[in-house]
Amino acid sequence: MTDRLYYDDCYLLEFQARVVDADPERRRVYLDRTAFYPSSGGQPFDTGKLGGVDVLDVIDEEQRVVHVLSAPLAATDVTGSIHLLLASPRGPLRHFNSAHPKLLILR
Template identity: 35%
Template structure:
């Protein structure tokens, strides 16, 4: 299996690793470790480059597989062979925007849960914008304005963001660890990764985040929609 370096250091931009498997059909390689995020939880996968023996390979998609993390390469040249030592580099501009956006979604989730007790029913994001669905029966323009003001207060509060990997038994003793309506954690996993915005939000999460809420920048709620009787969608954008 591939060690996910980004789970413990989201700011790691470059790394060395060894090719452990090659998938000719997918034009992809598996590494013993990687700083590339493979996607999940509404967050897009990373892109970037892998350099091996003087050849630079563009990484266009990264995803999980039973054997490890697949790095799909867009290149006519052959793939690096098993045992090759590579240098990986994450597209940092894209990654950092995703980190800001994902943390913004947690701030929104934390504020809505704290102030209104509403659980998350869905969500999605791309660099500097995203949407989140909540169990709201009623949502108005005035209430959206109140929520926007509250989330930006949390950004300005400069709250630290902490990552921990806990034994399953310890993690599930945390109240409200799962903020989604449906528990998406795979059954039987021995450890649970948690993201804590100190003083605001603590939940299970596998994505990459900034270290402090002030890095998120101003959040704007640009739209909201009703997606059912008790399901409301909020759209958020961040300043460049």
């Protein structure tokens, strides 16, 4: 089971974790904890790096979160860092919602 750090701190952009399972051929790793939000409900997954390796996809697999990487990891203890995009749900526009245009129309 993956501890989903983003539930407790949605602003967390760096974290330490341990690889608990891996599929090196498919470059998939499972961590004991993660701050990477997986694709869900139309929201895109967080991008960034794990142990210096690019994260290509983050997938919710019920109790676990799988991280698909651009290359195999060299270590079992890793640092994860999340990159924010301006339009990402965690980025600077996260407070903008559909109410803003509606209020402008009402004026």
